[in-house]
Amino acid sequence: MLAKYISQIVNQEDSYQILSTQNFVDHLTEITRATCTWLFPDGVILKCTEEIETEHYDNDAQCPECWITWEIVESNNKPISPCRKEFFNLCQQSFWLKMQLANNI
Template sequence: MNDLITYILAFNTNDSFIIDRKIQQHTYLEDDVEIHHTEERATFSNGAVMLKTTEFDETLGILDDSVCPECWINYEIITQPQGEVIAPKKKIFTSRCQESFWLKLQKTRTKLN
């Protein structure tokens, strides 16, 4: 497994390939806006470690479903498995809609291969 998408898909489906998962959440104020920050770290059975960071402000919860508000979602391989190189090491999204669309595309592409 040397493709980042394989790890992202496993990460988002709670795959049995994940042997440990830790989540840290905190909220803070920035210019009178409440910011929600989550860090989720998953360790895979081959030794790879992925960090998913999500950050959004309070407007995410008050907008209707027809709007896809900005948020920041980062997936990053922070520890490579021994003898393997996962590429790319990082994928960044600026909204949940963008992430969702990309994941659907990748799932379709993975099934075709």
């Protein structure tokens, strides 16, 4: 279950190893992009890419628009579903995680 892996990262649990982190600012399109890849003890590799428009970022917004993509790079033959999930803000991601984890208790 993809939500289990995302939750471990979001909650900063110590059950994974950071493989790579990249940050990129495109001044032409005014987008900041951060990509991070993690390795879990079971051999699963997960990547997250977050993009935010730097010019239109509103600190007062409760849940500012951004683009978050989580994808399984290596499943290590584990049945992980979905293999890719996209969100348009952190509130949507939080709600999805809450619902997914509640359904699998």
